[in-house]
Ligand code: ADP
């Protein structure tokens with residue numbers, strides 16, 4: 255059934271603020287850390303007291319260049335800083351230092367994958383450097399707004415997308431990709447819940463096929479990927495309802511309410527501040543040389559897209575496995591360790607995605623606390639592949655024993671657990687003789703043509719060998735023995 259909503263298309267652009275995980279702030283040596291005692295990491299420089307001067311943290315452009323290179327952006331040579339002036343309690347300086355018309359990165363793109371398997375490239379407008387404001391806390395005191403200035407001056411990258419997104423799901427995937435990227439690059443911890451990554455969504459609607467964009471509304475205060483999607487979906491419906499009712503969409507900033515998934519008006523853009531941008535007089539322009547860009551490029555880690563490509567083409571993993579593994583840098587790095595000791599890539603993926611993951615979930619621990627290293631997982635795989643232990647003995651006995659005794663070798667533990675498969679012919683031959691001697695009637699029936707009994711003999715062989723006879727080898731040997739009778 256078609257609905258009025260199908261006549262419309264949403265247009266969405268995201269502005270993402272990523273707090274950089276530098277040790278000190280953008281323009282002072284105040285400590286940059288989350289969760290410190292409120293107002294403890296604050297110096298006169300962060301407060302902009304008269305007579306203080308900002309000094310530039312070199313990590314900000316380094317991180318900006320990393321992200322720009324990872325997104326294929328153009329890196330600017332001459333970077334200027336500007337003051338963006340406004341009054342607010344959490345901005346004691348009265349201005350924010352930012353990049354106005356000379357962002358460190360221009361262009362570039364982020365590739366996303368949607369749930370239906372399709373792919374899309376989302377263009378970036380720009381990435382620029384700026385500093386964070388302090389934090390106003392509205393929900394801890396019934397009467398007052400509290401202000402924590404620890405955040406004032408923390409370095410940020412603002413990543414602005416073109417209005418290329420068309421649904422809440424696309425916005426979700428885009429933001430998930432940006433978060434994955436900053437985590438791989440180790441420049442931001444990407445924690446939307448704690449606010450170290452924040453996203454403002456610009457949303458408008460228009461009739462499908464229209465060439466002009468509709469009036470956009472900006473929505474703030476979504477603290478998870480899921481809530482970004484919910485806010486956008488609510489807003490799309492609200493705007494379509496307005497248009498259908500012949501009412502205008504106001505140019506405004508709205509806030510998201512996570513309890514009921516709605517958005518409500520915060521301030522109208524008509525009364526928007528005039529920020530009076532002007533060049534920051536206390537900072538010199540920053541020149542980024544080609545040489546420096548190349549130096550930063552040489553420090554880039556393997557990126558999730560490159561690993562995905564390698565896993566699906568060279569390692570022949572399916573797309574699902576490759577995306578599960580590359581979804582987290584930690585998991586991908588662990589997998590890399592495993593496959594540096596085995597070429598059974600598929601089995602390595604299975605072990606990381608099933609046994610290892612299940613153990614982490616069970617114990618409620620992080621991969622960094624996992625007692626085994628990649629090489630030990632590879633040794634288990636090699637033991638299975640060489641026929642030394644069976645798959646089931648490996649996952650049911652060896653793996654649990656190894657995580658409790660990570661210092662023991664796979665070899666020694668397999669001995670102790672008595673799960674080493676007999677693959678040497680003479681040992682298996684002895685078991686076969688036992689089975690033949692114990693079952694004369696079945697041997698007669700086999701000889702007279704009932705070849706299906708081979709399964710019965712294999713079962714008996716597994717019983718007398720207590721499951722330790724290498725099945726592939728045993729099957730061949732028992733068949734040879736019976737046929738020779
Ligand atoms: P502003 O001047 O209001 O900050 P910008 O042009 O800087 O607007 O764009 C801010 C963000 O809004 C960008 O991510 C951009 O892609 C997005 N955007 C611009 N126009 C629209 C629109 N009509 N609908 C949805 N998003 C839009």
Ligand code: MG
Nearest residue numbers: 269379414456
């Ligand atoms: Mg803007």
